[in-house]
Amino acid sequence: MTMTIDAKGVYYKELNHNLRNHLDKGVKEILVQNVNGQRYIGDGVTGSQRLILEGTPGNDMAAFMDGLEIVVKGNGQDGTGNTMNQGRIIVHGHTGDTTGYAMRGGEIFIRDYVGYRVGIHMKEYKEKIPAIVIGGTAGDFLGEYMAGGIVVVLGIGLKEREDIVGDYCGTGMHGGIMYIRGQIPEYNLGKEVKIVEMTDEDKALVRGYVERYVTYFGGNVKSILSKPFNKLIPYNKRPYGNLYTSW
Amino acid sequence: MPISMQLPDYLVDRDPNRCITCKVCVNQCANDVHHWDKDVDSVIAEEEKCVNCHRCVIYCPTHALKIRRNPTEYKENHYWNSSTIRGIDRQAEGGGVLLTGMGTDKPIPIYWDRLFLNASQVTNPSIDPLREPMEIRTYLGSKPDNVIIKDGKLIKELPPQLVLDAPIMFGALSFGAISLSAVKSLAKAATDCGVMWNTGEGGLHRDVYEYGKNCIVQVASGRFGVDAEYLNAGSAIEIKIGQGAKPGIGGHLPGEKVGEEVSKTRMIPVGSDAISPAPHHDIYSIEDLRQLIYALKEATRYTKPVSVKVSAVHNVAAIASGIVRAGADIVAIDGVRGGTGAAPLRTRDSVGIPAELALAAVDSRLRQEGIRNQASLVIAGGIRNSSDIVKAIALGADACYIGTAALITMGCRMCQTCYTGKCNWGICTQDPKLVKRLNPEIGAQRLTNLIHAWSHEIKELLGGMGINALESLRGNRLMLRGVGLSETEYRILGILPAGE
Numbered sequence: 001m002t003m004t005i006d007a008k009g010v011y012y013k014e015l016n017h018n019l020r021n022h023l024d025k026g027v028k029e030i031l032v033q034n035v036n037g038q039r040y041i042g043d044g045v046t047g048s049q050r051l052i053l054e055g056t057p058g059n060d061m062a063a064f065m066d067g068l069e070i071v072v073k074g075n076g077q078d079g080t081g082n083t084m085n086q087g088r089i090i091v092h093g094h095t096g097d098t099t100g101y102a103m104r105g106g107e108i109f110i111r112d113y114v115g116y117r118v119g120i121h122m123k124e125y126k127e128k129i130p131a132i133v134i135g136g137t138a139g140d141f142l143g144e145y146m147a148g149g150i151v152v153v154l155g156i157g158l159k160e161r162e163d164i165v166g167d168y169c170g171t172g173m174h175g176g177i178m179y180i181r182g183q184i185p186e187y188n189l190g191k192e193v194k195i196v197e198m199t200d201e202d203k204a205l206v207r208g209y210v211e212r213y214v215t216y217f218g219g220n221v222k223s224i225l226s227k228p229f230n231k232l233i234p235y236n237k238r239p240y241g242n243l244y245t246s247w
Numbered sequence: 248m249p250i251s252m253q254l255p256d257y258l259v260d261r262d263p264n265r266c267i268t269c270k271v272c273v274n275q276c277a278n279d280v281h282h283w284d285k286d287v288d289s290v291i292a293e294e295e296k297c298v299n300c301h302r303c304v305i306y307c308p309t310h311a312l313k314i315r316r317n318p319t320e321y322k323e324n325h326y327w328n329s330s331t332i333r334g335i336d337r338q339a340e341g342g343g344v345l346l347t348g349m350g351t352d353k354p355i356p357i358y359w360d361r362l363f364l365n366a367s368q369v370t371n372p373s374i375d376p377l378r379e380p381m382e383i384r385t386y387l388g389s390k391p392d393n394v395i396i397k398d399g400k401l402i403k404e405l406p407p408q409l410v411l412d413a414p415i416m417f418g419a420l421s422f423g424a425i426s427l428s429a430v431k432s433l434a435k436a437a438t439d440c441g442v443m444w445n446t447g448e449g450g451l452h453r454d455v456y457e458y459g460k461n462c463i464v465q466v467a468s469g470r471f472g473v474d475a476e477y478l479n480a481g482s483a484i485e486i487k488i489g490q491g492a493k494p495g496i497g498g499h500l501p502g503e504k505v506g507e508e509v510s511k512t513r514m515i516p517v518g519s520d521a522i523s524p525a526p527h528h529d530i531y532s533i534e535d536l537r538q539l540i541y542a543l544k545e546a547t548r549y550t551k552p553v554s555v556k557v558s559a560v561h562n563v564a565a566i567a568s569g570i571v572r573a574g575a576d577i578v579a580i581d582g583v584r585g586g587t588g589a590a591p592l593r594t595r596d597s598v599g600i601p602a603e604l605a606l607a608a609v610d611s612r613l614r615q616e617g618i619r620n621q622a623s624l625v626i627a628g629g630i631r632n633s634s635d636i637v638k639a640i641a642l643g644a645d646a647c648y649i650g651t652a653a654l655i656t657m658g659c660r661m662c663q664t665c666y667t668g669k670c671n672w673g674i675c676t677q678d679p680k681l682v683k684r685l686n687p688e689i690g691a692q693r694l695t696n697l698i699h700a701w702s703h704e705i706k707e708l709l710g711g712m713g714i715n716a717l718e719s720l721r722g723n724r725l726m727l728r729g730v731g732l733s734e735t736e737y738r739i740l741g742i743l744p745a746g747e
Contacts, residue, residue: 016545039538044475044546060529060542066475079529082542085474098529102470104514117528121469123514145469145522147515172524175516237519238502245341246667247334247592 002052003027008034012058016040023049023068035074042070059096062089065106078115081108084130090216094136103130103149111217112136116166117144122176124148133209135217140166144190146234147175152209154224155181163188170232174239178232179206181224192239193232202231252336257299257314259292265311266290272303272312277669277681300662302671334592345592348665348675350492350584350629350651353596358603358736359635362642363745365726367713374715376706382716383705385411385646387483387623388552389576406576407552409463409483411646412441413702414636414717417694418581418627418648419465419487419556421447423500423509423521424588424665425654426682427454429674432657432690434458439691440698445648448487448498448523450512451477463554466543468497469523471513475546483577484543485554486536488527491585491628494558494599498523499589504668504677537573544574552576559583559605559628560598564612571613571622579648580605582628586651588675589666602628603642607740610643610722619722633704642740643722656697657690 003022007015015038022030028049035041035055042051046066053061056074063082070087076095087106097115100108105128113136120141122130130149135156142165143151155164164180171190179202184195198206210224259280268290272281278296281303283289297314304312321329334345367373374381388408395403417433430452437444438461445463450472455462464481466473478484489495500509500521510517530536540553554577555570557563567578582602587595606626613619626639627648636647655661658672665675673685705717714720728745729737737744 013545020548040542040545043542044478044548046475059538063542064473064475064478064546079538079542082529083470083473101529102473104474120528123471124516125511125514128514141528144528145524147519147522172522174519174522237516240499240520240522241502243343244346244591244666245337245343246664247337247345247347 002029002031004031004033006034007032007036007038007055010038012038012040016043019051020045023047037077042068062087067106076110081106081132084108092217097139100130100132103132104128105130108132109213109216110134110136113138115139117141119146119149119151120144122146122149122151124176131209133213135213137162138165138169140168141171142166142169143173143176143178143232144168144170145172145174146170146178149176150205150209151176151178152206153178153180154210154213156219156224158182169193170234172239173232173234174237175234177202179209180230180232182227182230184230184232189232192234194235195230196233198229198231202229251340253295253333253340254317254319255294255297256317256333257294257297258317259294259297259303260313260315261290261292262311262313263289265309267309267311269308271306271308275302275306275671277671277676277678278667298662298664299660300664300671301660346589346666347592347595347663348587348589349661349663350586351596352663355583355601358601358732358740359631359638361729361732362603362638362740362742363728363730364634364637364641364708364712365728366711371713373713374710376703376710379710379715381706381709382718383413383702383709385414385717387411387554387577387625387645389622390620392620407483407550409443409552409577410441411443413698413705414640414644414646415698415701416442416463416625416646416648417444417653418585418650419445419447419463419485419490420650420653421449421465421471421498421500421588422452422512423449423471423504423677425675426670426673426677426685427452427508428682428685428687428690429654429657430455431687432685432694433653434462435687435691436694436698437461439695440702442698443482445485446472446481449500449509449521450514451480452508452512456480465556466539467523468525468527469513469521471515471521471523478543478547478551481551483552483554484547485556485577485579486527486539486543486575487556488530488536489556489558489560489581490587491558491581491583491599491602492587493590493594494560495525496591496594496598497525501589501666501668506677509677533569533573536570536575540574554579554625556581556627558585558598559600559602561600563600563605564608567609567624568612568616568618571618575622577623577625578609579625579627580609581648582606582626584629585627586654587665602626602630603639604736604739606639606644607642607724611741614643614722633701634708636701637705637708637720638727640717640720641723641726643724645721652697653694656693657685 037058039058042062044064060079075093078096094112102121116139170193389406433444448467459480462481467487555575556579583599623645626644670676
C-alpha cells in the first residue's frame, strides 16, 4: 500500500524526519507530493522501500543512501546520489552537478541531461559496480577521477553541433568504463582516457542499460542502439605514478 | 658526468670485531641495505639505500652497527647548503616533485617553548592531584547559548557531545597510509583510555568496527570507504578539508600500497592509486560546506557531532568562523608541523602557519564574534608532550590531536620515508612481512602508557596552577607568559611577556 505525504511548505528537517519514521515502521512505498527544493531526502537511509517524489527535490538527495528506490517525477538538483552505496534513482527530468559523486553501488537513470562533474570519484569493488545512465548530454568533467563503475551517455535529441559531453571528460580517470553514444570530439577528452573498440560483452551490457532506460522513460531500443557507441577507458590505474622523486 | 652526483646520506659503520655475521640486519632491512657476501663471509652495506630508521641498529645482537650522517662536506656556503644542493641533484636525476614523509624538519620558531605556565605561590594554594580530585574529562561538541534547568535537571536537550577522559585524541592516520597493525594499536588504546582515534580518509577495516565507539570517521574528497554503516559506526564524523603537512594539496596513496585489504576497505581496484584531490568537488563555499555537514547530520539522524578539519593558513580565523556558522560542532586546526604519510617537500616545508598562532587567532576571533560556544576547538600539528597540551588549552583549545607522537610511541624513528611503503617498523607499510613486526597488543599498551603518563602530567601542571578542572584553564591566557617574542606575536597570542 502506498502512503501519501504532502510536502508543501514543510521544512526539510521535518519532512525527512517523517519519511525516516515511516520507513522505520516498515512502510513499503511513500508518495511525496509537492516536493519543492527540500534537501537531503533519503540521505543515509537503509532498506528496500520505495519513494516517489512529485516535484523538485533539493540538493544531496539520496546521499549515502543504502538500498532504496527513489523515483523523481520532476528534476533532481545538485549532488543527487552523492556517495550512494546501493539502490536505484530514476529521474524523469534532468539533474544538476556532481550527480553520483563517489558512488559505490546502485544505479541512477536520468531521462534528460546532467550538470558538471557527474560520476566523479565513482568506485567499484568486485561485483559491486555502480552505474549512471544519462539520456541527454553531460557537462564538463564527466567521470573525473573515476576509479570504477559505469557511465552511459545516450545523447538522445542531440542538436546539430552540440557536444554530447563537456570538456575534460575522464580527466584523472583510473578505473571504470564510460560508454558514449556517437562521436566524441577529441578536444573533449581528458588526457588520461582513450577510446577503444566495443566488445560483444560491452554491447550486451549497453543494450541492457538501454532496455532499462526505455522501460522507465519510453523510446525505442532499436533506434537508440542504431548509432554506434564509443568505449572510454583510462590508460592506466596510476595516472600520477611517475610524478614524484624521492627526497 | 658520473651516473649520479648524489652521495649516500648515511654511512653504516660495522665493527668487524663485534659482527658475528648472524645476518639479522640482512633480514631486518626492507630497504636492502645489508647484504651477505658468501665469498668472504661478511656483511656489506649498500649505503645509498639507508634511511637511518635504526631497525638494524636496535636488532643487532652485538651492537656492531652505527649509522651516522655522511660527514663529507660541500664547500662551505650558508645559502647553497647541502640540503639545497641535494634537492637539485635529485630533481636533475629524477625529474619529479620531491616527495617526503612526516612533518617538516625545518627550524620553524617553536612558540610552545617560548610560552611558560603559571604556578601558585603563597596567595592561593596549589593542589596535589595525588590526593585531590582533578577533572580533565573533556566534552567536544556544540554548547547551547544557555541552559534551562528545572528542579535541578537540565531540560533543554544538548547537541551530541564526544566524551574524552583526557583532552588527547589520536589524529587522522588512514589505513592504507599506515598498516592494519598500527590502526588496531591506535583503536585499542583509544578505547582503553576513553579517548578517540580517527580513521583518516581510508575507511574502516572490518577488524576495527568493534572500536567504533571511540572512533571519529573521516570524510575526505575521495570519499573512500564512506557509506551509511561507516558514518554510523563512529561517534563523530570529520570532514577533512585540509592537512597541516600539505595545505591545498590532496591525498595520494600510491598504488604500491593498495593491496587486497586496502582495496576492499577503500573500494578501489588493487594496485590503483587512491586519489583524494585537494577540493571536495561538492564544496566551493561556506554554504556548500554547510550542505555536506547537514547531509551527514541527516544521514546519522543528528546523533553525532560533525567536525571540520582545516590546515592552519593565513586566513584561518575567518575560515574557522565560517565553519562554525556552517554548523560544524568541532573545528580541528592542523598547523604547519603536522605529519603525513606523503607530501611534496616544498609544500610541507613552506605552506601554512604554526599551530600556536593559528589557535590563538581562531579562539580570539570566535570569542569576539560571540560564537565560541557553538563549536569545540581541536588543535593539531606538532604536539610533542603534555605541557604543549596544557599550553594549547590555555591558548583556547578544547583538545589536541597527536599523530607523530603516537607514531613514535609505536616505534617510528622519523626517517621520513613513509611514502616508500617499506617501513621497517611495520607502521607505515602494507607489506604483510613488515606489518607483522608491529604487535597491536604491544602497540596499544605503549600508547596507553603514553596517554596515562600525559594525563597525570596534565593534572600535575593544573594542580600547580591551583586549578582543579581543565575547564577552568580553557582560554585562560593569564596562565601563560612569553619570553623573547615580538610585540605583534604577543598581541596575536594574547599573552603578556614574562615579568609583566
